[in-house]
Amino acid sequence: MGSLLPKALQSLVDELAGLPGVGPRTAERYAYFIFKSRPDVARRLADSIGTLHDGVKLCPKTFALIDSHQAVSELYSDSNRDKKVIAVVEDPLDVIAIEKAKQFSGTYHVLGGVISPIDGVGPEQLRINELLRRIEEDDVQEIILATNASVEGETTSLYVQQQINEVGLTPTISRLARGLPVGVDLEYADHITLKHALEGRKTL
Amino acid sequence: MGSLLPKALQSLVDELAGLPGVGPRTAERYAYFIFKSRPDVARRLADSIGTLHDGVKLCPKTFALIDSHQAVSELYSDSNRDKKVIAVVEDPLDVIAIEKAKQFSGTYHVLGGVISPIDGVGPEQLRINELLRRIEEDDVQEIILATNASVEGETTSLYVQQQINEVGLTPTISRLARGLPVGVDLEYADHITLKHALEGRKTL
Numbered sequence: 482m483g484s485l486l487p488k489a490l491q492s493l494v495d496e497l498a499g500l501p502g503v504g505p506r507t508a509e510r511y512a513y514f515i516f517k518s519r520p521d522v523a524r525r526l527a528d529s530i531g532t533l534h535d536g537v538k539l540c541p542k543t544f545a546l547i548d549s550h551q552a553v554s555e556l557y558s559d560s561n562r563d564k565k566v567i568a569v570v571e572d573p574l575d576v577i578a579i580e581k582a583k584q585f586s587g588t589y590h591v592l593g594g595v596i597s598p599i600d601g602v603g604p605e606q607l608r609i610n611e612l613l614r615r616i617e618e619d620d621v622q623e624i625i626l627a628t629n630a631s632v633e634g635e636t637t638s639l640y641v642q643q644q645i646n647e648v649g650l651t652p653t654i655s656r657l658a659r660g661l662p663v664g665v666d667l668e669y670a671d672h673i674t675l676k677h678a679l680e681g682r683k684t685l
Numbered sequence: 686m687g688s689l690l691p692k693a694l695q696s697l698v699d700e701l702a703g704l705p706g707v708g709p710r711t712a713e714r715y716a717y718f719i720f721k722s723r724p725d726v727a728r729r730l731a732d733s734i735g736t737l738h739d740g741v742k743l744c745p746k747t748f749a750l751i752d753s754h755q756a757v758s759e760l761y762s763d764s765n766r767d768k769k770v771i772a773v774v775e776d777p778l779d780v781i782a783i784e785k786a787k788q789f790s791g792t793y794h795v796l797g798g799v800i801s802p803i804d805g806v807g808p809e810q811l812r813i814n815e816l817l818r819r820i821e822e823d824d825v826q827e828i829i830l831a832t833n834a835s836v837e838g839e840t841t842s843l844y845v846q847q848q849i850n851e852v853g854l855t856p857t858i859s860r861l862a863r864g865l866p867v868g869v870d871l872e873y874a875d876h877i878t879l880k881h882a883l884e885g886r887k888t889l
Contacts, residue, residue: 487752489740493733520738529697531731534724536693548691
């Protein structure tokens, strides 16, 4: 009898198992949940997925996610945002994370990934030239390198910094602080985080 | 600017956050992953979801999941399966789990849930009458109560057992063994599991 699941369900399980962090068991649970939902609920989900690419695009300035009918991200066009300060992030969702902190009034530049030879991603696949152009055009004064605290994130930040210097641009360049996250006990912190927390200690 | 995400993406995030165990952050990751996929990949996923209800139905005998064009589950119609032995399970996915163990040659009956007053599920919503009818029609000799090892699962098994006895049917009724799962260290087992493991100990 081949697969134990009906064909239509098995093919949905296979598609869902392609989502990040979703294994076959989780995909089965999702698929069965959708089957148990009313057909119009499933139809709405299907429509949302089917129309996603028509409704969303990347901002040509910041490369953040915007509505298809928008010309440029409101995070850039908003006159309250300081265009002379740019937070450089890996992915569009990092923009959302920083915005939620409500602490940043500059604008963004999404690199679209990190340098990762293992995954075959080199610097030429990232939007570094677009960043250099913006720094020049908008007379940017400060660049905050807000890549993740991973080896790839650090490498990418270093590379971006070198490129900025190489073309003779001179904005202030900073990196997000490393240290103990709120709510994590010192005894559970990994040693690299503790190293950063010690190095970055503040005199009171 | 309202939501930080483009409208089309936000509505997909909202739909995906309805999946079991998926919070808003995970839904965001899934939605962004789908956006990053090629449009035809997204389209295929959308189609799989949209056609799911047309392609899958419940077997009228076992209530397992079957292809829409099938009359009855092959787990029932297959002449190699012993119709006189029924494993009673909560959900169709439990059938898959037991089948994967390749240890059972009887057939199945899916109750469609468990008795759970908190969730407003009473015994009348489960397919207990259908089970009683099958026991009579197929002259079933053995019922294996294979509900989960939860309070609701135990309650439901007890209730099904009572109903079988009440209508005067006399199949052998058994319950799946409780004990230490393979690969779990004794020191990490919870005390109820240890209690079951002790009670069910086997003389060597």
